[in-house]
Amino acid sequence: MILSIQAGLVLPSMLLRKLSSHNRKNRLYQAFRELGRVERTLFLLRYISDPQVRRSIRAETTKIESFNDFLDWITFGGPVIKSGDPVEQEKQVKYASLVANAIMLSNVADLTDVINSMAEDGLRVTPELAASLRRSY
Structure with a gap:
């Protein structure tokens, strides 16, 4: 063909x-x-x-699940879409994603400021330190 x-x-x-x-x-x-x-x-x-394939898939799945949990948390009431109108449903999902991305961007900017301030104060900033700043909501 x-x-x-x-x-x-x-x-x-x-x-x-x-x-x-x-x-x-x-x-x-x-x-x-x-x-x-x-x-x-x-x-x-x-x-x-292949254990590496399993680890990789698990890590990606965990990221997606965490993001979905975060979306549920910021929508104050979970994943309930109140309208039966597909256009309104799509808006609600997009607005929640927009708010989530804005919150994440703000957190990254704040953490960047803190890490830069620590470096300016002479503190050693290591990848392990940066990884330890991750927190759950």
Whole structure:
């Protein structure tokens, strides 16, 4: 199929149309489904066998969960979206993210000022010291 697209015999839009039809008898659909299964199996084998991959995924998942917990905390009442209107829901989520990012930026600026002040006072600022400044809300 790729060679047909490169040769100009098949348009990419036709390929997308075939894939979006969800026709389970379509050979292209079946081929991509099997390819997806192979990729998922390879990923799971890598995940099971490599502790570094597990640590990396866990660290990223923890960051996302922490950010979501922070969003819940700043919205004063948890993850409740009161409106049924999708536009209002999207606004509420974006506003909460904007406030969260503003708070984080303010914290970074404040911590930068404190660390710079410590350095000016002759105190040794190490990466370990900077890492210890992390606190939970």
